[in-house]
Each structure stands twice: as C-alpha cells, then as structure tokens.
Amino acid sequence: METPNPNVKMWQGNVACAEAALAAGCRFFAGYPITPSTEIAEVLSRRLPMVGGNFIQMEDEIAAMGATIGASLGGAKAMTATSGPGFSLKQENIGFAVMAEVPCVIVNVQRGGPSTGLPTHAAQGEVMQSRWGTHGDHPIIVLSPCSVRETYDMTVRAFNLAEKYRTPVILLSDELVGHLTEKVEVPPIEQLGIVNRKKPLVSPDKYLPYELNESDIPAMANFGDGYRYHVTGLAHDETGFPTNNPEKIQVQLERLNRKIDRYRDDIVEIETHYTEDADILVISFGSTARSARRAVINAREKGIKAGLLRLKTIWPFPDREIEEISAPVRKIIVAEMNLGQIAHEVEWATRRSKPVVRVNKINGEPITPNEIFNAIIAQD
C-alpha cells in the first residue's frame, strides 16, 4: 500500500480558506456566524489559538469588520468572513479600511439575495456590491476562486495583495465553492511567497503615513512601533490629519485610486481554455466557471469552436484581457448566477462590438454545463 501523502487533504472550500489564512500569516480573525461562511470561523476558532493567534466572535458583523481593521493597525495580519447580509453590514468599515489604507482580507461566501434570500444556496450577486458597496470613489481588489485548491491559493494571494498595496482585499467565493469538498494538495509554505507590509525606514519625526512617493504606496507603521500617527476616515493629507484643503484632498484621493489602477497588470489574473481558435467565447467565474469549462469541452467534442475565459480577478476588471481575447470571436456568452453583472462589464469592455449572450440563474440552483452548452449550440 502507498504511504499517504500528508500534504493531500480532503477539504471543503471554507476549510481551505481558513488553513490558507494561517499559512499566509493571519493571526487575527474576527467574525460573526452566518451561513454559508461559518465554517471559516469555526476552523479558525480551533486553529488560531494553536499558533498563538487570536480568534474572536464579535457581537455583530460591523464589529467584526472594525476589530479586523484595529488588529491590522496593531500589526496582525487580519481577516473576517461573511455572506450576503453580513457583507452589507460591513460596507461602512470596509470603506474606512480603503480610506485609511489598512491591509485586511474580507471573505464573502455569496448566497442567494437580496435580503435574507437563500442562506444555503449559491449565487454570484455581489459582483457589483464588492466593487461599489461602500460609499464614495474608491479602489478595491476582488478575487474569485472556482475550486477548493484555488480558494487556498487565492486566500494567500489576498493577504499578499492586501499587504503589498495597503488595501482591503475581498475574496468573493460562493456557497458552492465554500461547501465543495475536493482533494487538495497543499503547497509547501516556501512556495507561497509571503508578502509583508512595507515598514517605514525613516525616523518617527520624518514619517508620513500617507506619503506621496514614487510607488504611490506609503510605508505603514504599526501602532506601538514608536511612530505616533493619526488614522482617520476623514479626508486627510500626507500626515494623516484631517484637512479641508481641496488640493491636498484631490492629490490624496487620486493617489488612493491610482495605487491600485497602475498596478492592475500585477493584480489581474485570468485563465483561458481553447481560446486560440475560438469562435464562441464563454466568460465565467467562480463556481459557474466549472460548468462553463465542461460545456466548452462538450462543445469541442461536437466540433464547435468554443473557448472559455475565466476571471480569477474580478476587480480591477480584466477589461483589456477580455477585449484582446474576444477580438477574433463571433459571439460571447457570459454565464453567471446573477442577472448580468459581469455581462454588462463585458459589453462595456468590448464596446458592444459583438453580441453578448447572457446565461443567468438566480434561483439558488447552479447553472449546469448543459444550460451553457445549449447556449453555445444556439449561437453556433
């Protein structure tokens, strides 16, 4: 009999998320019970104390987001996890993390909405909320995994991007991926490439927490490091103190948005299958991309030139990649468990130069390979 490989696990997506967070260096998790994300909190409540980390179940979703930001300012890599209604509640404090440039990871395991919706069924209805859920013009990074292994990799990546760009990062999972159990080969820790926030190299009297520098990403001191600075959600200048000076506000907010925009090539990831000679391009993401992949394979077996473009990064939106890959195709099909939140962006990215056919479902049931296959045939 073969010796079992200790790195091979049978994990649920939510378990992989929790384990990846630990591997990425997460030492603080604040949460609140909500289906279908609760397993992440449950696993971390057991695992974090084992590594000397902190788990806390807060009194509500708002508090969980606040505590996550506070912990990050205290120097811990910090995460919270939630689903639809909880994600709505967290929005104000997510905006604070954006404005104050506090790295942290927010996991949203999407379920059916609106409102209480379908707690135990999947949806992909928070594409737009993850982009624009908090008020005001702001940048955000959103990643969407389609498998258990990818949940692991993307959770690590979410922490790395948060630390690198001093920003909250949203991991946009869904009920199907979160509750799916699959075989995962856990990558060795050395392979993960852990990124830590850039610390200031100057003396405390010269430290500018929101410095305008060449990289657009200011160095971050943790509270207690000897750099006594001010953090506020109010519009502030380089020093971190509130200001009403229009020029200073304009400069800071432009930098805040530019610091993600200019690095979009480092942030955006996509995956393609059979797109080289594709005539019909299917675009999908998250759990729906699994059905889309099967549909494309089935179409190829029938001699139809179908291809798949899977969005791994949702925001910043992979518009250039979509434009380039879809250039030679005749038609585009967008499959998603919402009423066209990605399809609309695809139309915009392709400047409506070709038909964008929508395959949508919002009843809690996954979109099946057959439904996408039928859409491909109909376009052939």
Add this chain to the structure above:
Amino acid sequence: MDYLQYLRLDKMPHIWCDGCGHGIILKSILRSIDKLGWDKNDIAMVSGIGCSSRTPGYVDFNTLHTTHGRALAFATGLKIANPRLHVIVVSGDGDATAIGGNHFIHAARRNIDVTMIIYNNYIYGMTGGQVSPTTPSRKKASTAPYGNPDEPFDISRLAQAAGAAYVARSTVYHVGRTDKYIEQALTKTGFSVVEVLTPCPTSYGRRNKEGTAVDMMMAQKANSVGLERAKNMSEEELEGKIITGVFVDKDQKSYLTRYNEVVEQARNAK
C-alpha cells in the same frame, strides 16, 4: 505638569465651542496619564464620530478616529493584536450608547482590557443638537422640539449591568474626582468606564434655557449627589440629580487573561 508634551499644538485651535466641557475632560485624561508615567508610544487613543471623538486628533499618542459608534470594535482588535498598548476609547453619549450601544454592552460583558471615557453632554453636538439616548425626558433638542418623549439611558448603570470591571461617574465641575476615577480606570484590568458629564451650552443649554457655561457647571455642582448619600434618598428626591461616584470596582479575569488560557489549552491539546 507639562501638558504641552502630550498635545499636538499644530492642530490647535480645537473644534470645541466656547464653554464646552470637553477640554476639561481632556486635561483630566492627560493628568492621569502623566501621573502614571506611561510612554506615549505605548498609548493608543481610539474614537468614533462626534465632538468628543475629535480628542485623539489633539493628543500625541497612536490615535485612531474610526466610524460612528465603532470605536470599541476597532479598539478590541487593536488591543488583542498588540496587548502592550494601553488602549483608551473616548466617546460621546450618542456614539457610545445609540449607534455604538451594542459594542458598549458587549465590551463590558467581554471585559476587554480597554478604558472608555464617555463625554456625556446629553446631545448630538456636532450635528447641531439632536436628541440623544441620554437627553433627559421632556428636554428640548432640534429633533425633539416639543420635548424629548423618551426616557434616557443611565450610562453608568448600563455599564454596571453589562459587567464592566470598573464604572465611575463624575462631572467636569468635579475635576479632582474625575482625575482620580480616570486614573483608577486606566490601571484597572478589564473593561473600565468613566462617564463624565460635560456641558454643551451651544446645542443643549441654549435650547433648554440653562444659562451660560458657568451656570451649567454650577448646576452640576448643585445637583450632584454622591452614590452613598443617594442610597438613602427617595426617587422623588433624586429627580433631576446626578449620582456620582464609583459604581463598580471589582476584580475579575479580563478578556486577555481568559483568552491566554484558551491558547494554553489549545497548545496542550495539540
């Protein structure tokens, strides 16, 4: 003592109105900290939104001005992540007990190792004098033009009931007592609360014809009753009175102490 070493003088003048009592509380906090001799690098002051929540901007500590009502949530994460920090939350009556009410009772229940100073002026000052959870019944506010129909919260009793380790109430008139209570709160293990009544002549006093800032402070003096004396007074006699004193001072395991036990247990179970 030298107050200037703790202040960010380039941030002056402060935003507080003439006659506002908030500066008196700030000085009480600074005197207490000075007496304890804490290193400024080890102090974090966290606030929410409102007049009182502007305090952190003026003090030379690690300062965090968060969202409305959520200071305790941020402070909880901060304290847990870096237990070496002395975490002080400053909050107003609306910030602490309306929008932040849930966090307030749970911080007390959890006995998180944080000190909270509540500036209670019975009103939402920054937004122009709206009724708050501590506005006395029948008093006027911009959103209670016919008088407040609600009953107010008693913040100290609320903290006591929710399980705080230390609870005291004073007024800005009683500066010596306020200093003492804040110092006791800062050295208490667990969740400690000092509620300080502070006049808002601009938004509360004016509308309720309570006179000048001095008149309002003299009323604090006239109406304050010590906790011990209040025990022998009837409900009618206590009408309109401010009960001051130390409501709670008990030794119980704090959140961090308990959580460290959890860590020990988890490590041994491995």
